[in-house]
Amino acid sequence: MICVVSAEPIILNxxxxxxxxxxxxxxxxxxxxxTYRYTDxxxxxxxxxxxxxxxxxxxxxxxxxxxxxxxxxxxxxSLRTGTQSPLGDPLLLVSALAAATRDLGFGITVSTSYEKxxxxxxxxxxxxxxxxxxxxxxxxxxxxDSAARNLGLEVQxxxxxxxxxxxxxxxxxxxxxxxxxxxxxxxxxxxxxDRPEGLYTDPSKxxxxxHRGHYYxxxxxxxxxxxxxxxxxxxxxxxxxxxxxxxxxxxxVVFVAGADAAGIRRNVAGIKELAREAGRAPGAIRFISxxxxxxxxxxxxxxxKLDDYLRYYSLEGAITHYSASTGIDFAGHSLDEPLRYQDxxxxxxxxxxxxxxxxxxRWTLREAFLPDxxxxxxxxxxxxxxxxxxxxxxxxxxTDTDGINLIHIVNPGSFRDFAQHIVPELDRRGRLxxxxxxxxxxxxxxxxxxxxxxxxxxxxxxxxxxxxxxxRS
Amino acid sequence: MICVVSAEPIILNxxxxxxxxxxxxxxxxxxxxxTYRYTDxxxxxxxxxxxxxxxxxxxxxxxxxxxxxxxxxxxxxSLRTGTQSPLGDPLLLVSALAAATRDLGFGITVSTSYEKxxxxxxxxxxxxxxxxxxxxxxxxxxxxDSAARNLGLEVQxxxxxxxxxxxxxxxxxxxxxxxxxxxxxxxxxxxxxDRPEGLYTDPSKxxxxxHRGHYYxxxxxxxxxxxxxxxxxxxxxxxxxxxxxxxxxxxxVVFVAGADAAGIRRNVAGIKELAREAGRAPGAIRFISxxxxxxxxxxxxxxxKLDDYLRYYSLEGAITHYSASTGIDFAGHSLDEPLRYQDxxxxxxxxxxxxxxxxxxRWTLREAFLPDxxxxxxxxxxxxxxxxxxxxxxxxxxTDTDGINLIHIVNPGSFRDFAQHIVPELDRRGRLxxxxxxxxxxxxxxxxxxxxxxxxxxxxxxxxxxxxxxxRS
Numbered sequence: 014m015i016c017v018v019s020a021e022p023i024i025l026n027x028x029x030x031x032x033x034x035x036x037x038x039x040x041x042x043x044x045x046x047x048t049y050r051y052t053d054x055x056x057x058x059x060x061x062x063x064x065x066x067x068x069x070x071x072x073x074x075x076x077x078x079x080x081x082x083x084x085x086x087x088x089x090x091s092l093r094t095g096t097q098s099p100l101g102d103p104l105l106l107v108s109a110l111a112a113a114t115r116d117l118g119f120g121i122t123v124s125t126s127y128e129k130x131x132x133x134x135x136x137x138x139x140x141x142x143x144x145x146x147x148x149x150x151x152x153x154x155x156x157x158d159s160a161a162r163n164l165g166l167e168v169q170x171x172x173x174x175x176x177x178x179x180x181x182x183x184x185x186x187x188x189x190x191x192x193x194x195x196x197x198x199x200x201x202x203x204x205x206x207d208r209p210e211g212l213y214t215d216p217s218k219x220x221x222x223x224h225r226g227h228y229y230x231x232x233x234x235x236x237x238x239x240x241x242x243x244x245x246x247x248x249x250x251x252x253x254x255x256x257x258x259x260x261x262x263x264x265x266v267v268f269v270a271g272a273d274a275a276g277i278r279r280n281v282a283g284i285k286e287l288a289r290e291a292g293r294a295p296g297a298i299r300f301i302s303x304x305x306x307x308x309x310x311x312x313x314x315x316x317x318k319l320d321d322y323l324r325y326y327s328l329e330g331a332i333t334h335y336s337a338s339t340g341i342d343f344a345g346h347s348l349d350e351p352l353r354y355q356d357x358x359x360x361x362x363x364x365x366x367x368x369x370x371x372x373x374x375r376w377t378l379r380e381a382f383l384p385d386x387x388x389x390x391x392x393x394x395x396x397x398x399x400x401x402x403x404x405x406x407x408x409x410x411x412t413d414t415d416g417i418n419l420i421h422i423v424n425p426g427s428f429r430d431f432a433q434h435i436v437p438e439l440d441r442r443g444r445l446x447x448x449x450x451x452x453x454x455x456x457x458x459x460x461x462x463x464x465x466x467x468x469x470x471x472x473x474x475x476x477x478x479x480x481x482x483x484x485r486s
Numbered sequence: 487m488i489c490v491v492s493a494e495p496i497i498l499n500x501x502x503x504x505x506x507x508x509x510x511x512x513x514x515x516x517x518x519x520x521t522y523r524y525t526d527x528x529x530x531x532x533x534x535x536x537x538x539x540x541x542x543x544x545x546x547x548x549x550x551x552x553x554x555x556x557x558x559x560x561x562x563x564s565l566r567t568g569t570q571s572p573l574g575d576p577l578l579l580v581s582a583l584a585a586a587t588r589d590l591g592f593g594i595t596v597s598t599s600y601e602k603x604x605x606x607x608x609x610x611x612x613x614x615x616x617x618x619x620x621x622x623x624x625x626x627x628x629x630x631d632s633a634a635r636n637l638g639l640e641v642q643x644x645x646x647x648x649x650x651x652x653x654x655x656x657x658x659x660x661x662x663x664x665x666x667x668x669x670x671x672x673x674x675x676x677x678x679x680d681r682p683e684g685l686y687t688d689p690s691k692x693x694x695x696x697h698r699g700h701y702y703x704x705x706x707x708x709x710x711x712x713x714x715x716x717x718x719x720x721x722x723x724x725x726x727x728x729x730x731x732x733x734x735x736x737x738x739v740v741f742v743a744g745a746d747a748a749g750i751r752r753n754v755a756g757i758k759e760l761a762r763e764a765g766r767a768p769g770a771i772r773f774i775s776x777x778x779x780x781x782x783x784x785x786x787x788x789x790x791k792l793d794d795y796l797r798y799y800s801l802e803g804a805i806t807h808y809s810a811s812t813g814i815d816f817a818g819h820s821l822d823e824p825l826r827y828q829d830x831x832x833x834x835x836x837x838x839x840x841x842x843x844x845x846x847x848r849w850t851l852r853e854a855f856l857p858d859x860x861x862x863x864x865x866x867x868x869x870x871x872x873x874x875x876x877x878x879x880x881x882x883x884x885t886d887t888d889g890i891n892l893i894h895i896v897n898p899g900s901f902r903d904f905a906q907h908i909v910p911e912l913d914r915r916g917r918l919x920x921x922x923x924x925x926x927x928x929x930x931x932x933x934x935x936x937x938x939x940x941x942x943x944x945x946x947x948x949x950x951x952x953x954x955x956x957x958r959s
Contacts, residue, residue: 080709163706165702234561235572240525
């Protein structure tokens, strides 16, 4: 048993997609996997209940707006292997999952590139109402050209322009959520004998936002009345310099990926420094990293499970996903010959994993996408409860992160295993949050208020509490 | 007891909005009304269960994308009276309501003017999956300038251009729903000993739609796999000549409003004739009309209820809504002086109700918006079960319609009263559908197939059954 230095509760986040296969390439073929039922609402209700009862903080549903069609120049491999295709809308699942759960939060990916801020703001307000303050928004800007082509653009907006648009998009949304309806605007006053006309909303407390910007003009007030959190908890996963700056400014939870602890730690430190420069308080951002956990009664059982899972792993699915994310097409390459930089159309920095200048080692595609000892390129912990709890502590300390984004290898089996074997162990170690009803933001940050803190950029659009108090008198 | 000529089952549709007040102006102030809880998911679950167990066919949730701000030139009256403001997104409620019900369909208003067809098609496919084929789309083109201003347009697109866009929007959506994924594209084949790589989707059965049009370019395939109905049941409520032509071409259920039976009958006949000219079969369109029903154990109880309800009616709310729909601002006019055409900025045809050239009668605003004997301008039936069932038959016969879009005066009281008092009476008379699981389209049209019939414009984008059969062999 190692000495537990930090007793901060760990953020437990479940990670999936409204598709037959997310990052568990090929595993829909495993006899225990239920993800092939992803179009069936019962499948989702079962999953949400497992996470809610298993004391997860949040279910994170990723999304994309196009098929993965870089690998081999078509969506053929993606369709064949079921890699993130076909794909349903994630936002539309939330109300059903909210009705079936008590505490679980819902972090949903929505791109700023193809939505109108006026309408997306209403969507998140609606969901914050129906979840009673348990909604989070994973802000993305959409990277797929396959999405752009079908959504009215010949090619994607340039990368940095996407973030400029996203910055203004969030500013509009913040104004609508924070600066339009005062806290005491909605009175629901049914009237009385001396004033038979009731008063639902006091119109003097509802303000047009008067936004006239570079990309958006939104003069009017928000359509919806304030919800518990007003602003959904903002998730972000920016990896590029522009993305990191965006995350440092807006994000409350940052999702970092990779199996390299030192790399994650550098990434976290970089974003924390940028956040500090942007005037945000220490601890304003929680960091979670992608993690696979294979567990059971003991280490041996867990290892046997991983060996079994790997029989179903689709190397082609993994490469197809990576290709869509990076724009590098590996379709012409043998899986077992070392890859050279000049074989690809790629930016050199993307290829560090294959052609490591430090070690001089050259990797094959098979070695790169299915390294020994883990589930693909995802950091993987394998073992019984004590080992996982120890390894998890070590991983969080090495990466300087606050929690995990647990991927499923089989679904809901991976989540059920974690809830059954690891959660009681973490509970014994005092590493879990108390279950309590309340807003997701309060839960993640241990605050009483479900609203954004004063150092968040959305805070400056809020009505001052004094003004509201004066208006009340 | 009158002789029942037609034994066709009546379409029972419940009509509401994700807001504190829909067309029951002011009634949120009634002690029994629960609509003030519209931001609470439990309120919606209770409502959906009452309708589902009460043998309603469908819940129709209207929507708008702006505040009502024509009356007096601002949203002030709308906010004060709670008339369709504040307003939540209706589409996001559906999955929760689907999980809580068995047979009930869900017809949701979504405008074609501010959505991308590629993404809206995915939304309806997702909802058709999660409802198991119980979704309908009420296609609107958005009339409010207050929406346009906040959504990137200085003013609304011209009326007829909105319908031209909507025609192309539907064509794109039909291609995605019908002409992209063949029925046997998704195999979910987990592989076998001799072919260990499974096959989720057969890529040769997934086709890009190659749409290059005037308003939209969508080359790619649909993101989502086919759902039970493929195409949501298409609702429409076009009143203008261009809107009628649109409805005649696309609609499967047309919603007509008004208290004037002869006017509705003419409207229905006009759309039927246009549908015939567009090559659609007789009976291809079901017509429903807005109706208020005030009922109880007997006629006397019902009349007492109506008298009570009218004490809460907001004349200002009614005028505010009418003003937003027509663009006529009546704010400067006394409620009790006869209105003259030259007092307004309106198109003469809209004013027939106030300044009737046939009768020579002049109406005041109070008389026009709160005529004797009914609930505002909505056709209202008042009485015990036998009288309502008789009057309903007469109304359907006079208007040549197939069912009703029941508005609530108090919510869920009006629906509960209908389910408790009228549904058993209609059942005795053989006017209700058998309860059976299945797609909404099958239920409304008595067909085995949940797909659009061959005369619907979406049908021509479907893969021929023979081609699919050949491809299977």
